[in-house]
Amino acid sequence: MTQKPLLSLQNVSKQFPIGKKVLTAVDGFSLDIYPGETVGLVGESGSGKSTVGRLSLYLQKPTTGSVLFDGFDLSLLSSREIRKMRRRFQMIFQDPYASLNPRMTVQDTIGEAFDIHKLVSKKQREEKIVELLESVGLDQSHLSRFPHEFSGGQRQRIGIARALAVEPGFIVCDEPISALDVSIRAQIINLLKKLQKEKGLTYLFIAHDLSMIKYLSDRVAVMYLGHLVELASSQELYSKPLHPYTQALLASIPIPDPVIEKKRERILLQGEAQNSSNSSVGCPFQHRCPFAQAICKEKKPLFEEVTPGHFAACHFAKNWL
Amino acid sequence: MSEEILAPEFFKPLERENAAADQLRRRPLSFWQDVWIRLRRNRIATCGLYLLITLFLFALVGPFLSSHSYHETNLVLKNHPPSLRFWFGTDDLGRDLFTRTCWGARISLFVGITAALVDMAIGVLWGGVAALLGGKADQLLMRVADILYAIPYLLVVIMLMVVVGTGLFPIIIALTLTGWISMARIVRGQLLQLKELEYIQAAIALGSGKARILRKHLLPNAMGPIIIAMTFTIPTAIFTEAFLSFLGLGVQAPMASWGTMASDGLSALRYYPWRLFFPACFISVTMLAFNLLGDGLRDALDPRLRK
Amino acid sequence: MSQPPLLQVDQLKVSFKTHMGPLQAVRDVSFAIYPGESVAIVGESGSGKSVAAKAIIGLLSDPGVTIDGRILLNEENLLEKSEKEMQKIRGNQIGMIFQDPMTSLNPTMRVGKQILEVIHKHAKSSFKESKQQAIQLLQEVGLSDPEKRFEQYPHELSGGMRQRVLIAIALACTPKLLIADEPTTALDVTIQAQILAQMKAIQHKNQMSILLITHDLGIVAGMCDRVIVMYGGMIVETASVEDIYHSPFHPYTQGLLNSIPRVDKEESDLTPIPGAPPHLLDLPAGCPFTERCPFAMRMCPSHRPALFVIKPFQQAACWLHKKNP
Numbered sequence: 001m002t003q004k005p006l007l008s009l010q011n012v013s014k015q016f017p018i019g020k021k022v023l024t025a026v027d028g029f030s031l032d033i034y035p036g037e038t039v040g041l042v043g044e045s046g047s048g049k050s051t052v053g054r055l056s057l058y059l060q061k062p063t064t065g066s067v068l069f070d071g072f073d074l075s076l077l078s079s080r081e082i083r084k085m086r087r088r089f090q091m092i093f094q095d096p097y098a099s100l101n102p103r104m105t106v107q108d109t110i111g112e113a114f115d116i117h118k119l120v121s122k123k124q125r126e127e128k129i130v131e132l133l134e135s136v137g138l139d140q141s142h143l144s145r146f147p148h149e150f151s152g153g154q155r156q157r158i159g160i161a162r163a164l165a166v167e168p169g170f171i172v173c174d175e176p177i178s179a180l181d182v183s184i185r186a187q188i189i190n191l192l193k194k195l196q197k198e199k200g201l202t203y204l205f206i207a208h209d210l211s212m213i214k215y216l217s218d219r220v221a222v223m224y225l226g227h228l229v230e231l232a233s234s235q236e237l238y239s240k241p242l243h244p245y246t247q248a249l250l251a252s253i254p255i256p257d258p259v260i261e262k263k264r265e266r267i268l269l270q271g272e273a274q275n276s277s278n279s280s281v282g283c284p285f286q287h288r289c290p291f292a293q294a295i296c297k298e299k300k301p302l303f304e305e306v307t308p309g310h311f312a313a314c315h316f317a318k319n320w321l
Numbered sequence: 322m323s324e325e326i327l328a329p330e331f332f333k334p335l336e337r338e339n340a341a342a343d344q345l346r347r348r349p350l351s352f353w354q355d356v357w358i359r360l361r362r363n364r365i366a367t368c369g370l371y372l373l374i375t376l377f378l379f380a381l382v383g384p385f386l387s388s389h390s391y392h393e394t395n396l397v398l399k400n401h402p403p404s405l406r407f408w409f410g411t412d413d414l415g416r417d418l419f420t421r422t423c424w425g426a427r428i429s430l431f432v433g434i435t436a437a438l439v440d441m442a443i444g445v446l447w448g449g450v451a452a453l454l455g456g457k458a459d460q461l462l463m464r465v466a467d468i469l470y471a472i473p474y475l476l477v478v479i480m481l482m483v484v485v486g487t488g489l490f491p492i493i494i495a496l497t498l499t500g501w502i503s504m505a506r507i508v509r510g511q512l513l514q515l516k517e518l519e520y521i522q523a524a525i526a527l528g529s530g531k532a533r534i535l536r537k538h539l540l541p542n543a544m545g546p547i548i549i550a551m552t553f554t555i556p557t558a559i560f561t562e563a564f565l566s567f568l569g570l571g572v573q574a575p576m577a578s579w580g581t582m583a584s585d586g587l588s589a590l591r592y593y594p595w596r597l598f599f600p601a602c603f604i605s606v607t608m609l610a611f612n613l614l615g616d617g618l619r620d621a622l623d624p625r626l627r628k
Numbered sequence: 629m630s631q632p633p634l635l636q637v638d639q640l641k642v643s644f645k646t647h648m649g650p651l652q653a654v655r656d657v658s659f660a661i662y663p664g665e666s667v668a669i670v671g672e673s674g675s676g677k678s679v680a681a682k683a684i685i686g687l688l689s690d691p692g693v694t695i696d697g698r699i700l701l702n703e704e705n706l707l708e709k710s711e712k713e714m715q716k717i718r719g720n721q722i723g724m725i726f727q728d729p730m731t732s733l734n735p736t737m738r739v740g741k742q743i744l745e746v747i748h749k750h751a752k753s754s755f756k757e758s759k760q761q762a763i764q765l766l767q768e769v770g771l772s773d774p775e776k777r778f779e780q781y782p783h784e785l786s787g788g789m790r791q792r793v794l795i796a797i798a799l800a801c802t803p804k805l806l807i808a809d810e811p812t813t814a815l816d817v818t819i820q821a822q823i824l825a826q827m828k829a830i831q832h833k834n835q836m837s838i839l840l841i842t843h844d845l846g847i848v849a850g851m852c853d854r855v856i857v858m859y860g861g862m863i864v865e866t867a868s869v870e871d872i873y874h875s876p877f878h879p880y881t882q883g884l885l886n887s888i889p890r891v892d893k894e895e896s897d898l899t900p901i902p903g904a905p906p907h908l909l910d911l912p913a914g915c916p917f918t919e920r921c922p923f924a925m926r927m928c929p930s931h932r933p934a935l936f937v938i939k940p941f942q943q944a945a946c947w948l949h950k951k952n953p
Binding site for chain 2: 054057059083084086087089090091093094095098099100102103104112113116117146159162165166
């Protein structure tokens with residue numbers, strides 16, 4: 001890619017103090033996202049993917065490392081400048097029931113963006129809001145209604161309209177469909193795809209639904225316990241995973257086809273992901289990796305390019321080619 | 322299943338109006354409208370509400386209904402039991418107890434509501450700043466509040482009376498000195514909870530400043546518990562005023578507070594029981610009414626109880 | 629099936645009294661589960677699947693509930709049993725796992741004690757024997773270091789471990805039927821795979837029947853022999869697991885399968901089902917799926933289709949079956 005990345009996370013770490021201990025949610029994470037692409041970020045609980053999402057929008061400040069948007073280092077900007085810059089990147093949240101202010105009408109929720117940044121005149125405000133509502137599949141009759149009158153899928157649409165009000169170029173979708181009914185998920189996904197095409201959006205799509213990630217993403221990044229362990233094009237990752245965790249993850253995805261399910265080779269991981277404070281020595285996956293060797297316990301593998309465009313953090317990544 | 326359904330015309334595609342799929346079903350209800358409906362359904366709370374309305378009318382209109390004033394003494398008519406002329410009887414200075422009770426209601430309600438409002442103002446400010454600033458500032462503010470809370474308020478009140486003198490306003494000051502602390506705690510607790518909600522994050526992501534978030538997002542949603550707390554602060558304030566007046570630390574003669582009336586009536590309980598009965602009854606019923614209303618409000622505001 | 633069914637649900641109807649009128653959560657549902665088989669009830673919100681499960685095990689405690697029909701366990705009608713009799717059956721003949729492992733365990737009681745509670749309720753054994761049994765159960769469900777886990781409190785365990793404990797509790801008295809309501813929804817996908825594998829192994833060993841209630845069509849394919857699809861409080865299709873995935877008849881089943889992406893296939897487009905799952909107060913007199921159905925015909929809103937036999941062991945409640953091509 002010779003383009004400049006739109007969002008660049010450079011060796012970002014985020015630590016949270018919990019009582020006397022320190023929880024490292026994200027450790028040395030680096031990722032460049034280019035204009036127009038959809039990057040999927042997968043990981044299970046404790047992987048740090050939601051924190052990465054918030055760091056990308058500077059809703060959380062990294063403990064170390066930098067977040068650059070369109071070349072601007074966000075830590076160098078004043079809070080007023082950051083607030084102005086927020087127009088360019090937005091988020092769609094997971095919980096449709098908590099992401100809308102229950103006391104504000106749809107009109108006010110979507111219009112808030114206009115009010116904060118003084119983007120439109122009073123006359124145009126309602127017009128623009130209706131335009132946004134229609135672009136997400138709702139309509140004018142919904143303007144003075146309250147969130148509790150809508151279904152989960154409709155609330156997500158309102159959230160999407162709100163994010164679009166500022167005309168951002170980059171949107172972080174933080175598990176936008178996991179709280180929705182199965183038959184509605186495809187509606188929202190199709191809407192997101194349509195909007196991307198229409199408005200030339202760039203997405204960072206965070207989810208744990210691997211099938212949906214594959215469907216949507218151009219490139220996919222896999223996280224484990226705060227570390228980035230693999231990054232590749234969607235095709236590559238699902239057909240030739242180079243990291244044992246990715247392999248186990250893919251092997252765990254249930255496939256809606258009984259014939260295939262009955263014949264599958266399972267790589268069942270033992271145990272659970274433990275975020276212990278002494279995991280800084282060696283590979284973070286050493287405790288559960290079925291192929292762990294001595295070197296894995298001593299030296300943390302580097303995140304490096306194994307084949308063009310395909311990165312993995314494993315001492316033995318080349319063995320899987 | 323009759324055979325007629327199998328006639329071919331029933332198998333033709335269904336014609337339907339467009340966009341039926343996304344229609345909303347319920348009538349639009351704002352938050353407070355919904356709360357009101359839920360409150361009305363609660364019979365006991367509604368009783369409390371009606372009692373309070375009656376009390377307000379009593380306080381406002383009562384003195385005009387009777388032909389007597391609250392301070393007019395008439396030693397000839399002293400200690401008369403309730404009659405057509407003196408609806409609640411008279412005290413030992415011949416004053417009409419009905420009018421005095423009405424005035425007592427005015428005082429109690431005034432004190433209660435003023436104290437609650439001041440408590441709310443200080444509490445919201447204190448708790449709000451603590452919650453928003455977080456970290457060390459939050460710790461400092463709340464520890465100061467804890468220390469103030471530990472001081473026995475009666476001591477404070479008495480000392481205050483010595484300095485400022487007795488009367489209505491010193492009582493209000495005394496009441497608000499420590500009353501705001503529980504309000505501050507409630508407000509802080511609410512705001513801390515709300516701060517984590519995603520719509521707050523969304524507002525930040527949109528570029529909203531802290532003041533706007535407090536004004537438009539946090540406070541409106543925290544109003545529920547704040548109002549409930551106020552509904553319970555009022556009876557406490559009323560009782561405290563009555564208690565202080567009973568002790569002689571409150572309003573002075575010839576002003577009629579339920580507390581002073583109760584104090585007067587206590588010594589004469591054996592022979593002229595109505596002199597204690599009316600003020601005591603009114604204090605109890607007023608407090609009960611506020612508590613019933615507060616309980617009802619709490620249930621009506623609880624989102625989990627919505628049907 | 630030559631054996632008699634273990635569980636037979638006959639014309640089950642459940643309705644709740646609300647201030648907006650009666651809410652029919654389950655409308656005339658009938659099915660059977662045979663010994664040793666796994667049956668899935670698949671549905672989304674408002675389908676009635678969880679309510680049906682709770683009705684079977686007698687956990688619908690809402691005072692405004694009306695239940696009609698029969699639920700036969702080994703020929704005995706559970707709906708006619710008293711609460712005391714049901715308590716003997718719960719845990720003993722029917723085990724149940726609920727969705728949220730965080731709230732299903734008593735946080736103030738050690739894990740081991742919670743298992744012992746169930747064991748002691750249904751059998752008289754010494755403390756030593758029951759403790760042995762409990763530790764063995766914890767091992768069977770895949771918990772490492774079971775003696776240690778026995779002494780721990782729920783908050784010391786992760787979500788996956790807690791769910792395993794719940795499975796251990798449900799299986800403590802080797803019930804003949806395990807009802808699992810969304811047992812892995814709250815868990816990571818790698819943990820889910822482990823737990824489902826464990827459940828299958830235990831099922832095989834104990835010759836137990838499983839009633840799996842879920843919205844996840846993926847796990848159903850790997851776990852179950854038969855599938856029942858519910859929508860709007862009624863059964864819209866029932867078939868063997870192969871038939872449901874390879875030749876679904878009902879438009880809802882087809883729509884569901886078309887709207888989920890697959891990791892093993894190249895997907896060009898997902899076709900969502902328009903609209904949203906129904907509000908149970910607003911159901912039409914006819915087929916509940918009418919509003920969202922791409923094939924809806926004129927009789928659909930007013931006439932409810934019965935479950936027609938499409939082919940042996942596959943039934944669907946859809947008027948399309950009666951349509952002459």
